Amino acid sequence: MNIIKKKYPILLTYIVLIVVGAVFLLPFIWMVSTSLKPDTQLFISPPVWIPNPIAWGNYYHAVTVVPFFTYMKNTLIVASLATAGAVISTPLVGYSLARIKWKGRELLFIITLAVMMIPSQVTMVPLFIIFSKLNMVGTFLPLILPSCFGVPFFIFLMRQFFKQLPKDLEDAARIDGCSEFGIYFRIMFPLVQPAILTVALFQFMSSWNDFIGPLIYLNEEAKYTLQLGLQQFKQAYNTIWNQLMAASVLVALPIILLYFFVQKSFIQGITFGGVKG
Amino acid sequence: MFSAKITTSIWPRLVWKKRGVEGRRAKYGYIFALPWIIGLLLFYAYPLLSSIYYSFANYNVVSPAEWVGFNNYKELFNDPLFWTGIKNTFYYAFFAVPISVVLGVSLALLLNMPIRCRSFFRTVFFIPTLVPVVATAIIWQWLLNPQFGLINYLLETLGISGPPWFGSPKWSKPSLILMAQWGIGNSDIIYLAGLQDISKDYDDAARVDGASGLRKVWHITLPLLTPVIFFNMIMGIINALQVFTLPYALTYGTGNPANSLLFYSMYLYNNAFLYMKMGYASAMAWILFAVIMAITLLLFRSSGRWVYYHGDQ
Numbered sequence A: 001m002n003i004i005k006k007k008y009p010i011l012l013t014y015i016v017l018i019v020v021g022a023v024f025l026l027p028f029i030w031m032v033s034t035s036l037k038p039d040t041q042l043f044i045s046p047p048v049w050i051p052n053p054i055a056w057g058n059y060y061h062a063v064t065v066v067p068f069f070t071y072m073k074n075t076l077i078v079a080s081l082a083t084a085g086a087v088i089s090t091p092l093v094g095y096s097l098a099r100i101k102w103k104g105r106e107l108l109f110i111i112t113l114a115v116m117m118i119p120s121q122v123t124m125v126p127l128f129i130i131f132s133k134l135n136m137v138g139t140f141l142p143l144i145l146p147s148c149f150g151v152p153f154f155i156f157l158m159r160q161f162f163k164q165l166p167k168d169l170e171d172a173a174r175i176d177g178c179s180e181f182g183i184y185f186r187i188m189f190p191l192v193q194p195a196i197l198t199v200a201l202f203q204f205m206s207s208w209n210d211f212i213g214p215l216i217y218l219n220e221e222a223k224y225t226l227q228l229g230l231q232q233f234k235q236a237y238n239t240i241w242n243q244l245m246a247a248s249v250l251v252a253l254p255i256i257l258l259y260f261f262v263q264k265s266f267i268q269g270i271t272f273g274g275v276k277g
Numbered sequence B: 001m002f003s004a005k006i007t008t009s010i011w012p013r014l015v016w017k018k019r020g021v022e023g024r025r026a027k028y029g030y031i032f033a034l035p036w037i038i039g040l041l042l043f044y045a046y047p048l049l050s051s052i053y054y055s056f057a058n059y060n061v062v063s064p065a066e067w068v069g070f071n072n073y074k075e076l077f078n079d080p081l082f083w084t085g086i087k088n089t090f091y092y093a094f095f096a097v098p099i100s101v102v103l104g105v106s107l108a109l110l111l112n113m114p115i116r117c118r119s120f121f122r123t124v125f126f127i128p129t130l131v132p133v134v135a136t137a138i139i140w141q142w143l144l145n146p147q148f149g150l151i152n153y154l155l156e157t158l159g160i161s162g163p164p165w166f167g168s169p170k171w172s173k174p175s176l177i178l179m180a181q182w183g184i185g186n187s188d189i190i191y192l193a194g195l196q197d198i199s200k201d202y203d204d205a206a207r208v209d210g211a212s213g214l215r216k217v218w219h220i221t222l223p224l225l226t227p228v229i230f231f232n233m234i235m236g237i238i239n240a241l242q243v244f245t246l247p248y249a250l251t252y253g254t255g256n257p258a259n260s261l262l263f264y265s266m267y268l269y270n271n272a273f274l275y276m277k278m279g280y281a282s283a284m285a286w287i288l289f290a291v292i293m294a295i296t297l298l299l300f301r302s303s304g305r306w307v308y309y310h311g312d313q
Helices: A002-035 A057-065 A068-099 A105-115 A120-133 A141-148 A152-163 A167-175 A180-191 A193-209 A212-217 A226-236 A241-261 A263-271 B016-055 B071-077 B080-111 B118-130 B133-143 B150-157 B169-183 B185-197 B200-208 B213-241 B245-251 B264-274 B278-306
Strands: none
Touching: A002 A241, A002 B080, A002 B118, A002 B133, A057 A068, A057 A241, A068 A105, A068 A141, A068 A152, A068 A180, A068 A193, A068 A226, A068 B016, A105 A152, A105 B016, A120 A141, A120 A212, A120 B016, A120 B264, A120 B278, A141 A193, A141 A212, A141 B016, A152 A193, A167 A180, A180 A193, A180 B016, A193 A241, A193 A263, A212 A226, A212 B245, A226 A241, A226 B133, A241 A263, A241 B118, A241 B133, A263 B185, B016 B278, B071 B278, B080 B118, B080 B169, B080 B185, B080 B213, B080 B264, B118 B169, B118 B185, B133 B150, B133 B169, B133 B245, B169 B245, B185 B213, B200 B213, B213 B278, B245 B264, B264 B278
């Protein structure tokens, strides 16, 4: 009796999770299935789940009808440079806010938290005006430069990480005659690798997935990123669902693969700030 | 591992005698923070101030800005599309946020049960959040295609004749709200982390007192989870009020059918970068900012009544 009472909710949990999970997976399954269908099997009822024959050609078309690899190259340039910028700048600032005492430090920290509250719509227009006066509209620079000067959320994250390190470490290094830069680069920076990985991952992902940035700043097709290129593809070929799905799979896949490699950093980045805040 | 608590450290006062070292170090504090100080001035302070100015001016980037006082604001209040944007945005936030909170918490509670394959299920719910928005738009437009979509086919087999989804102004916003639930995995991970933070002592105490599963959830787990629910709710509302990419990708910025998907930020974007009305768009941005601040403040004020902070009296 007791066992039944105990097992019953668990069984119910499994059933609900499997049903809801199937609903969440359905769009993926349908996306992959559609991406492999020949044209003749797209609009038939009942729908075909496993295409026959499998039309691999859709993927070939998806990367040749539009300059897919140019988009990919552009996206990789933007995402990796923005990531490099964030990884260099934000630990420096986080370290300064966490471990060096200087006048105005607390104020800078409060401002850093406050600017996270500003909706991007407010600064979007003046930033465009600045970049257009600098003749940078149409280049990748407006998508890269801001992260090189620091990203508030990442600075906050890095500060919290640096704060947790024991002070003895730097004292010992100082006694050994290590310079302030030496303490930072040789002792502190290597100790916050997990946080740096999280910053790198989130910056890369946000650059990869960014839509409004490229939409505002990139105006010729040769400079388009994947997101913009995909939108262009969708607009031009809006009923060729199998090729559209193939392109979508190709755009989504790298990030999904990345997730499986660095799952822990993902979870850390998301839960930071949400819990215990 | 993480502690996001903002505390001012006390060690500077304790080691004040070592002012020599600390004094010398202060210089490096400025040097290390310099990129961000420049970034703040360049990418936040200056744009913020000039945005206030532009909101009182007519400016199209090509010809010089012209001061017009409150004209942009006055014009906005007489602009029917401005009100359409507000109405659509509130509609979206009003339904999408509560639905995602209820769904997210329920899912997290289920995932927190002593089950096998927890990380598998968590991955299933999380992966959709990794799909880029444009791809998400394409997938769902195909799934919800009124004629050939899978969803309407499945509904038909159940004897329900499916709605036209994005094809009709009546159904377009509910479709978008439905679609947005696919991306629930992000907040779900936060809920789950919050649940795993709740001490097992409460669980044991409840069992000793003979509380049953559901009563335990309602009287113990949920109240202890309220800070996390509150956080996700605030973030959800802020994001919903700024909703842009998904409806933009779906409609190429038009907001069709019949402007039913014209959200506030889309109209703002169109004003700035389609019609080059930079001043008008800036005025819209400040109204948005004010509304977001007001709602956030109201929620924080109400939080005392329903958010339980551990250890707070």
